Amino acid sequence: MSGTMNTFTMLDIGKTSIIEKPIPTPGANEALVKTTASLICTSDVHTVKGALPVENGRTLGHESVGVIAALGSAVTGFTEGQRVAVNAVTPCFECSYCQRGFTSQCGGMLGGYKYTAQVDGNMAEYFLVPAARANLAPIPDDLADEAAVYACDMLSTGIMGAEHAQISIGDTVVVFAQGAVGLCATIGAKLLGAGRIIAVESIPERIELSKRYGADDIVDFTKGDPVEQIMDLTGGIGADGAIEALGFPQTFEAALACLKAGGTLSNIGYHGENPAPLQLDLPAFGLGMGDKTIRTGLCPGGSDRMRRLFTLMSTGKVDPTPMTTHRFAFADVERAFEMMSNKEDHIVKPLITY
Amino acid sequence: MSGTMNTFTMLDIGKTSIIEKPIPTPGANEALVKTTASLICTSDVHTVKGALPVENGRTLGHESVGVIAALGSAVTGFTEGQRVAVNAVTPCFECSYCQRGFTSQCGGMLGGYKYTAQVDGNMAEYFLVPAARANLAPIPDDLADEAAVYACDMLSTGIMGAEHAQISIGDTVVVFAQGAVGLCATIGAKLLGAGRIIAVESIPERIELSKRYGADDIVDFTKGDPVEQIMDLTGGIGADGAIEALGFPQTFEAALACLKAGGTLSNIGYHGENPAPLQLDLPAFGLGMGDKTIRTGLCPGGSDRMRRLFTLMSTGKVDPTPMTTHRFAFADVERAFEMMSNKEDHIVKPLITY
Amino acid sequence: MSGTMNTFTMLDIGKTSIIEKPIPTPGANEALVKTTASLICTSDVHTVKGALPVENGRTLGHESVGVIAALGSAVTGFTEGQRVAVNAVTPCFECSYCQRGFTSQCGGMLGGYKYTAQVDGNMAEYFLVPAARANLAPIPDDLADEAAVYACDMLSTGIMGAEHAQISIGDTVVVFAQGAVGLCATIGAKLLGAGRIIAVESIPERIELSKRYGADDIVDFTKGDPVEQIMDLTGGIGADGAIEALGFPQTFEAALACLKAGGTLSNIGYHGENPAPLQLDLPAFGLGMGDKTIRTGLCPGGSDRMRRLFTLMSTGKVDPTPMTTHRFAFADVERAFEMMSNKEDHIVKPLITY
Amino acid sequence: MSGTMNTFTMLDIGKTSIIEKPIPTPGANEALVKTTASLICTSDVHTVKGALPVENGRTLGHESVGVIAALGSAVTGFTEGQRVAVNAVTPCFECSYCQRGFTSQCGGMLGGYKYTAQVDGNMAEYFLVPAARANLAPIPDDLADEAAVYACDMLSTGIMGAEHAQISIGDTVVVFAQGAVGLCATIGAKLLGAGRIIAVESIPERIELSKRYGADDIVDFTKGDPVEQIMDLTGGIGADGAIEALGFPQTFEAALACLKAGGTLSNIGYHGENPAPLQLDLPAFGLGMGDKTIRTGLCPGGSDRMRRLFTLMSTGKVDPTPMTTHRFAFADVERAFEMMSNKEDHIVKPLITY
Structure with a gap:
């Protein structure tokens, strides 16, 4: 050649x-x-x-x-x-x-x-x-x-996002953002046995794909604080797993905050565009003792x-x-x-x- | 009262x-x-x-x-x-x-x-x-x-069968017998991300339910040795996981034999009707060194x-x-x-x- | 009574x-x-x-x-x-x-x-x-x-710190602070097969106990940046696991920074005294993709x-x-x-x- | 060259x-x-x-x-x-x-x-x-x-034996045979946090090495049925893990029998010398439902x-x-x-x- x-x-x-x-x-x-x-x-x-x-x-x-x-x-x-x-x-x-x-x-x-x-x-x-x-x-x-x-x-990364969320059969999992990799995280959450998948998204075409791929509930962050909406949907308890598929500080923080004690935040978003450190709010983080886990990967x-x-x-x-x-x-x-x-x-x- | x-x-x-x-x-x-x-x-x-x-x-x-x-x-x-x-x-x-x-x-x-x-x-x-x-x-x-x-x-046991099979995304999993608990194991294998589910069954009504619940291939053991059929279906390589949902010595042995090295046998069948010990064929068991795992549960x-x-x-x-x-x-x-x-x-x- | x-x-x-x-x-x-x-x-x-x-x-x-x-x-x-x-x-x-x-x-x-x-x-x-x-x-x-x-x-918490650090046999693990719970984390790291334990401490009595309990190297943070010292000790590579046993923002951040890609930060320090959020430095965090894990517990x-x-x-x-x-x-x-x-x-x- | x-x-x-x-x-x-x-x-x-x-x-x-x-x-x-x-x-x-x-x-x-x-x-x-x-x-x-x-x-295999035994901190682990690989399994069990290690051996020189490497109790199989001796030592409850390091049918069966429900048998013995299948006694195996696990490896x-x-x-x-x-x-x-x-x-x- x-x-x-x-x-x-x-x-x-x-x-x-x-x-x-x-x-x-x-x-x-x-x-x-x-x-x-x-x-x-x-x-x-x-x-x-x-x-x-x-x-x-x-x-x-x-x-x-x-x-x-x-x-x-x-x-x-x-x-x-x-x-x-x-x-x-x-x-x-x-x-x-x-x-x-x-x-x-x-x-x-x-x-x-x-x-x-x-x-x-x-x-x-x-x-x-x-x-x-x-x-x-x-x-x-x-x-x-x-x-x-x-x-x-897309599939390798998105499904990894679900694998890292440590989903038990029937768990409630939130996926933040439904671009291609977030949609693949939704596919992954369904593949790994999530019971209820809550997708955070506001663009109608992506919402439609999200439902097709397994989202049970959609949280539109343009219509109110997503963490509050997730708490409402879960009876004030929060989610077992949250997958961050956007790479924004706000979604990362919301992903931590929407978890119940013992929950897992799986980050797949790329946070390289914003040089400021990500923040772990102490009450959301259980003061460092809430049995929450944060996993990352590529x-x-x-x-x-x-x-x-x-x-x-x-x-x-x-x-x-x-x-x-x-x-x-x-x-x-x-x-x-x-x-x-x-x-x-x-x-x-x-x-x-x- | x-x-x-x-x-x-x-x-x-x-x-x-x-x-x-x-x-x-x-x-x-x-x-x-x-x-x-x-x-x-x-x-x-x-x-x-x-x-x-x-x-x-x-x-x-x-x-x-x-x-x-x-x-x-x-x-x-x-x-x-x-x-x-x-x-x-x-x-x-x-x-x-x-x-x-x-x-x-x-x-x-x-x-x-x-x-x-x-x-x-x-x-x-x-x-x-x-x-x-x-x-x-x-x-x-x-x-x-x-x-x-x-x-x-049924669902708790059958899905446990799949959980114990240690399925990775896309794996090939065999389920032996498609009675109610075996069908629930098929449901579980699909829920946990199996890529290909091979169900061993011969009764037409159960085969139909099995396909509905996610079986991709059916092995009818009345039409030939099931292990050979599974080997043919997998290009001679064998399965990643096998779920025994019947409780017969023959199916237990077949479940071990159809696994590739590194595979997991998940037993959910009740073996209490037959007092004879179950047998582990040495070549199928990798002489005790094939990285095979046998898990059991109730x-x-x-x-x-x-x-x-x-x-x-x-x-x-x-x-x-x-x-x-x-x-x-x-x-x-x-x-x-x-x-x-x-x-x-x-x-x-x-x-x-x- | x-x-x-x-x-x-x-x-x-x-x-x-x-x-x-x-x-x-x-x-x-x-x-x-x-x-x-x-x-x-x-x-x-x-x-x-x-x-x-x-x-x-x-x-x-x-x-x-x-x-x-x-x-x-x-x-x-x-x-x-x-x-x-x-x-x-x-x-x-x-x-x-x-x-x-x-x-x-x-x-x-x-x-x-x-x-x-x-x-x-x-x-x-x-x-x-x-x-x-x-x-x-x-x-x-x-x-x-x-x-x-x-x-x-003390032992239940400290050893949990080591359990959460996901230590493989022979790994290098850093324990930040050698108060009673940190000493028990050192005990735990040794119990779980760490190959090399680096303890961060400056008080002589605690250093002595730390060595007795299994620390191989001591990093005195009063004598230079602990992350740099840990990097020097590990040939620039970093540690496999880090246990935060103090509850200070600086030690939490150092614990993240001293890890190699794929490493685990196990937090057991109580972060309730300081209301400011903890910070995840993006390069240390692999931009959210470095296969680092943060685990917490009580x-x-x-x-x-x-x-x-x-x-x-x-x-x-x-x-x-x-x-x-x-x-x-x-x-x-x-x-x-x-x-x-x-x-x-x-x-x-x-x-x-x- | x-x-x-x-x-x-x-x-x-x-x-x-x-x-x-x-x-x-x-x-x-x-x-x-x-x-x-x-x-x-x-x-x-x-x-x-x-x-x-x-x-x-x-x-x-x-x-x-x-x-x-x-x-x-x-x-x-x-x-x-x-x-x-x-x-x-x-x-x-x-x-x-x-x-x-x-x-x-x-x-x-x-x-x-x-x-x-x-x-x-x-x-x-x-x-x-x-x-x-x-x-x-x-x-x-x-x-x-x-x-x-x-x-x-020796160390890689023996320690694998302990890794496969799924030891929790403080568990009771039995190691069958204290040849070189069994001694290394004893080393591994201690390294991974076993609380009590029971070694099955009868040769004085090996018993001495076994104690040096961490065995807390020795069961001499020439002085009575080893399973009964292990049951006596554990108050009739049995062990959490058992490591087979010999490759004999009798030790494999004893390793299964000495486990409590939920226990793990880790096989590292080579069973290639005897062509007969290994046997799983049904009561010892919990009729296939006792949450026992058998792991093998090389x-x-x-x-x-x-x-x-x-x-x-x-x-x-x-x-x-x-x-x-x-x-x-x-x-x-x-x-x-x-x-x-x-x-x-x-x-x-x-x-x-x-």
């Missing part, structure tokens, strides 16, 4: 363009994938706004699927032409953090998040996959690319998790495709990115095809 | 009758419940066959709901006339076993199972509830008795779990009522019991009303 | 005295204990300073052992004259919170903490025990009162845990008595309390005998 | 010899280690007896440490000459099993156990290390080879676990070296192996130096 390819690249803060780059050559443990579909993530928007410092000239994107174009010399068990998905997080699976199960903290804090943050991302006609034996996830024949691509980040990587997410889609238990509100050819990716940045036309997720 | 009541009582091995007994008076921490609905359990059938030694003259039954008729002097937080369900297992919640969370082992092995085994059961016009503050579970207004009564044993008790099961029904996530294949007035309970003993007319669960 | 008894009572904020009160009579599920030994807790000091609002005239104390003087009519399994300890937290073991295992949140936030906070405490010649069957913990014959009394709060109650703590003492694995730096007769409890309030003479724990 | 090396090799069932073989060359992800110390394992004895089918000509051994002699082209983060230990289990860390944490089941049942079983073992002057970045564990400067080598199998691999075991040794919390009862130069390895096979002179572990 040689020649050049088009990539969707960040030139500077606030500035992106389709740029030609050489097609990379895989190292011994790497693979090269020819991209067939991508999703644009709000994280990319954060990055281009400057919230995450990256070198100029870095290709964007971390939610892509495709077919294997070339395999490194030490990569066994795969064949060229095979359809594969690659998680947004691509751990080495060998370091101390990975061995302990913290694959998204590969090598250190947030280190598993390599695309865009550390190396070129995968909104490009081709992309490299490190630790390919662990990170290439074959897509089942019965699963379309446009569904499989949701496993790369999209878990690896092919085994992808495989299991694919099973949930193949057997019809999860269908993420209604979240795809818009579709674009790769040539129009700049327009898609602009819509995502401005949250135009009630966009949830734009699908890019190649 | 005084006078007499009708009870469905075991007179001797193989012999039952409706018998009049005095209405009991609750002690300080007890409650008296006037029964409105019961389900007959296969465990009662085992008991009458002599598999579990009980005194002659013991009232049968452990799956009943009703309204509070009287409260002991130390029971606060409830009112007479309140609709309540009571779990088949009625722990003290005070002993060492209960404090460690093993409520069905209250006071020692299987000690939480008091109705019929230790004291009169609750297929009677009235019944006593020990440790009433912990064991009385108020039924929500929007939930019918005929649904709520499934929380007493219906977990207590009002909090009941409350959470009610939530799952109230929000429409679980509907057990299609398992009610037959209905009887209490006056006809003997006929119902006879049908259950002989598994007539493809009976799954007979509902008794008062 | 009738007549009067001496009690150590809070008359008003900042004011305590030995006061005569009637000896109480146990209700059906209660017991009356004749006190033989108590420990004074820093929480009592907080209470008298006004940090926890309680009615004037409330007896202080929640760490006491004694002999059963009288049993309520429904309390079985115990005999008068039996030596018993009673945990600082006395849950009902029946409510929804208790049934879920959050016994210290009995009935709602911090509700298991009844002595002094809700009813008279047990620094008195006699005291009542609610839910006596669950809360009376017989003291083994081979265990002295002055050792057993440490199970009431002394777990119940006789089973007490029994297990007694076993650790009976077999010589834990000896708390070196923490008893001072001894007083109950007649001198006011002097003992004054010393504790002012942290005079390097006091750690004063033992009161009756 | 080229030339030949001496290896301790199995020529046929029952027949071993020192054989010259070519020094192997590491592949891209491998390392070559020059051996400095090994321990002989009873598993090798099983293998030579024919219990585990291996090709004739296979080098024996899986507990070795040494210095890095050569690194594959893709192995970063290590240097030649570095002192390293390598676990008996050398997983790929990339397959589905490894990604789920079952590293000893790498690629399928028991597949992480590669040395001797699948490739040449490491009782040789040089040996290859697969997946070297994950499997090379640097030995701290302050730790001698003869201590570090215990992390390769030595967990990977450098992170090794690192943590080293920490426990470096800080003085674990000292395995008293288990080294005999020492041999590699030239005398055949004599050492003979002694181990015949359990001569109360041998526990023979150390081989190069």
